[in-house]
Amino acid sequence: MISNIDTLLLTSSEKDIKTAAQLIIENKLVAFPTETVYGLGGNALSPTAASAIYAAKGRPSDNPLIVHICDTKAVYELATTVPDKAVQLMEAFWPGPLTIILPKKEIVPDTTTGGLNTVAIRMPSHPAALSLIRESGIYIAAPSANSSGRPSPTTAEHVADDLSGRIDAIIDGGAVGIGIESTIVDLTSDTPTILRPGFITKKMLEEIIGPVAIDPTLIEPDPNLRPKAPGMKYTHYAPKGELYIVEAAHKDTSNGEAAHKEIADKIIELYNEKKELGCSVKILAPSEHAGFYNKDDVITVGSLSDGVTVSARLYAALRECDAAEAEFIYSESFEENELGGAIMNRLLKAAGHKVILVP
Numbered sequence: 001m002i003s004n005i006d007t008l009l010l011t012s013s014e015k016d017i018k019t020a021a022q023l024i025i026e027n028k029l030v031a032f033p034t035e036t037v038y039g040l041g042g043n044a045l046s047p048t049a050a051s052a053i054y055a056a057k058g059r060p061s062d063n064p065l066i067v068h069i070c071d072t073k074a075v076y077e078l079a080t081t082v083p084d085k086a087v088q089l090m091e092a093f094w095p096g097p098l099t100i101i102l103p104k105k106e107i108v109p110d111t112t113t114g115g116l117n118t119v120a121i122r123m124p125s126h127p128a129a130l131s132l133i134r135e136s137g138i139y140i141a142a143p144s145a146n147s148s149g150r151p152s153p154t155t156a157e158h159v160a161d162d163l164s165g166r167i168d169a170i171i172d173g174g175a176v177g178i179g180i181e182s183t184i185v186d187l188t189s190d191t192p193t194i195l196r197p198g199f200i201t202k203k204m205l206e207e208i209i210g211p212v213a214i215d216p217t218l219i220e221p222d223p224n225l226r227p228k229a230p231g232m233k234y235t236h237y238a239p240k241g242e243l244y245i246v247e248a249a250h251k252d253t254s255n256g257e258a259a260h261k262e263i264a265d266k267i268i269e270l271y272n273e274k275k276e277l278g279c280s281v282k283i284l285a286p287s288e289h290a291g292f293y294n295k296d297d298v299i300t301v302g303s304l305s306d307g308v309t310v311s312a313r314l315y316a317a318l319r320e321c322d323a324a325e326a327e328f329i330y331s332e333s334f335e336e337n338e339l340g341g342a343i344m345n346r347l348l349k350a351a352g353h354k355v356i357l358v359p
Contacts, residue, residue, distance in 0.1 A: 004165040004166070005165060005166070005167070005168060006165075007160070007163070007164045007165055007166075007167055007168065007169060007170060008023075008168065008169040008170070009156070009160075009169075009170055009172060010169050010170065010171045010172065011171070011172055012033075012127070012128040012131070012171055012172070012173045014131075016171065017128065017131045017132055017135050017171070018135055019169070020032065020132055020135075020136075020169055020171055021132055021135035021136035021137075022136075023168050023169055024041060024042065024043060024132070024136040024138055024140060025043075025136055025137075025138065027042065027043055027046050027048050027049045027052070028042070028049075028052075028167075028168040028169075029041065029042050029049070029052055029053060029056055029167040029168050029169075030042075030132070030167070030168060030169045030170070030171065031145035031153075031156070031159045031163065031167060031169070031170040031171065032126075032128055032129055032132050032142070032145075032170075032171040032173070033126050033128050033129065033156075033171060033172075033173030033174070033176055034068075034124040034125075034126045034129045034142075034176065035096070035097055035124060035125045035126045035129075035176060035177050035178050036097050036124075036176060036178045036179070036180060036181050036182050036198070036199070037144045037145075037152040037153055037154055037176055037178075037179065037180070037181055037315070038144065038145040038146075038152075038153040038154070038155075038156065038158070038159050038170075038176065039068065039124075039129070039140075039142030039143065039144060039145055040053055040056065040057065040142055040143055040144070040145035040146075040159075040163070040167065041068070041132065041140040041141065041142040042140065042141055042142075043138050043139075043140070043141070044065070044067040044068075044108065044112050044138070044139040044140055044141035045107055045108065045109065045112070045138070045139060046109070047109045047110075047111040047112075049141070050065060050109060050111040050112045050141055051111055053065060053141060053142075053143065054111075056163060056166045056167050057143065057146070057147060057148045057163075058147055058148045058149075059143065059148040060148070061111075061114065061115075062114045062115060063114055063143075063148075064112070064113045064114035064116055064118075064120055065112050065113070065114070065120070065141040065142070065143050066099050066120040066121070066122055066141065066142060066143065066182070066184075067108070067112065067119060067120065067121050067122075067139050067140070067141055068121075068122060068123070068124055068129065068133060068139070068140045068141070068142050069121060069122070069123050069133065069139055070123060070130050070133040070134050071123070072090050072094065072123070074121070074139060075090070075100075075102070075121055077105070077107070078102075078104065078105055078107070078108055078119050078121055078139065079102035079103060079104060079105060079119060079121070080102075080103045080104065080105050081102065081103055082102060083102075083187055085187060085192060085209040086100050086102060086187050088208050088209050089185065089187075089205070089208060089209060090123075092208045093200055093204075093208075094122075094123040095123040095124055095125035095130065096123070096124075096125045096199075096200070097122075097124075097125075097178055097181075097182040097183060097198055097199040097200055098122060098182055098183050098185065098198075098200045099120050099121065099122040099182045099183065099184040099185070099196075100120070100121055100122070100184075100185055100187055101118050101119070101120050101121075101184065101185065101186040101187060101188060101195070102118060102119060102121065102187055102188060103117060103118055103119075103188055104116075104117060104118055104119035105119075112141050118186075118188055120184065122182055126173065126176075128171055128173045132171070144181065145159045145162070145163060145167075145170075146158065146159070146162045146163070147162040147163070149236060149237075149238055150162060150237070150238065151237045151238070151239065151314075151315040151316075151318040151319050151350065152180075152181060152236075152237060152315050153315070154175055154176045154179050154312070154315050154316055155174070155175050155176075155316070156170050156171070156172035156173070156174075158315070158316070158319060161319075175312075176312070177308075177312065178198075178199050178308065178311055178312065179308075179311040179312035179313065179314060179315060179316075180198060180199070180311045180314065180315075180339075180342055180343065180346055181196065181198060182196075182198050182199070182200075183196060183197060183198030183199060183200040183201075183205075183342070184196040184198070185205065185212070186215075191211060191212070191213045192205070192209060192211075192212045192213070193212070193213040193214070193215050194212060194213070194214050194215060194218070195215050195218075196218075196345070197214075197218065197341045197342040197345050198342050199308075199311070199339065199342065201338070201339070201341070201342075202214065202341075218345060236346070236349045236350070237315065237318065237346050237347075237349050237350040238318075238349070238350045238351075238352070239318040239319070239321045239322050239326070239329060239350065240321075240322050240325075240326075241280075241282070241321055241322070241325075241326040241327045241328055241329050242327065242328050242329065242354070243318075243321075243329040243330075243331060243350055243351040243352075243354065244270070244328070244329070244330050244331070244351060244354045244355070244356055245331050245332075245333055245347060245348065245351050245354065245355045245356070246263050246266050246267050246270070246330055246331065246332060246333070246355075246356045246358060247263065247332070247333035247335075247355060247356075247357065247358070248262070248263060248333075248357070248358055249357035249358060249359060259358075260289060260332075261292075262358050262359060263332055263333075263358050264285075264289060264292035264293070264332075266356065266358045267283055267285075267292075267293070267330045267332070268292070268293065270328075270330050270356070271283060271293070271294070271297070271330060274327070274328045279327045279328055280324065280325050280326050280327045280328075281297060281326060281327070281328045281329070281330070282297055282298075282299055282320075282321045282324060282326040282328075282329050282330075283297055283298045283299065283329070283330050283331070284298075284299055284301050284317055284318075284321075284329060284330070284331035284332065285298055285299075285300060285301065285331075285332050286300065286301060286302060286303055286304040286310070286332065286334065287300045287302065287303050288303065288304055288305075289332060299317045299320055299321065300313075300317075301313045301314055301317045301331075301334065302314075302334075304334070304336050304337055305337065306337065307334075307337035307338045307339030307340060307343065308339065310334050310337065310339065310343055311339050311342065311343055314334075314343060314346060314347065315346075318350060330356075331347060331351070333347075334347065
């Protein structure tokens, strides 16, 4: 049981970063912004701090944590081997929303890695995150700063909603830019493998290092899997209400508008059925399709033509459904943009893979 503690609300000022860094040094927990989502940080090399992160989140202890660093020298201190492809990816995408998995050195405790002999490492690009790591002089383990299974936080308010009184401080850096977690690439085998899709796409990776595989559990989840990266096994990102994704059974780009209308008609049918039963219902849709639905119950999630607007809004939209006490949520698919794979990975996880196909 976690006892309530006073949670400091800090800014990203130099003074407050120093305060937050001292808390990290003292094995305490600080939530901070990154370019992807807010992270819950603690000393990555301290079993005590890592255990406290799991406890504060209610996170399963076999779900590994990502170690956040501020310079590439750290990789050689944390990993036993650093292949050329890892170096190429670091040069191309760091600092930024890419996590690499390498064999770990003994200094990284099993508590941080979920008992695995590998370590997940990334260098964030958010200035507050980098300042906190530099000021503390510590490698910071930081999963998303939310209660386990809930939508990841994209504002300090989201962090406070979930973890206030359970962690020591929150650095408010405003709303994040990307809104979904980093791409994770496993570099411990001959063929680099994506374990979690994100802003850095397969195409972008292959332009740097050649062929990249996709872990099969991203397509067909395996409940018996021991997760090698965050988000591979457990339900994640879920709102409190029942979420369903409504999408076309057959992808026919030549019939796009007609297909969108069929999907909207199905969502309206489902919406009306639940409303007649007195249920609270919300609909998630791109801005282009909001006009199809009851304006009081539709929540817009960015634009189909700009995947970053969808990724930046997705978790906030799911939390808005919770704030409205929605019992049922029906969402359009968001595959038709450059980040469609990553967005749909999160949405399918949030829905527990409940998909309604049209027709």
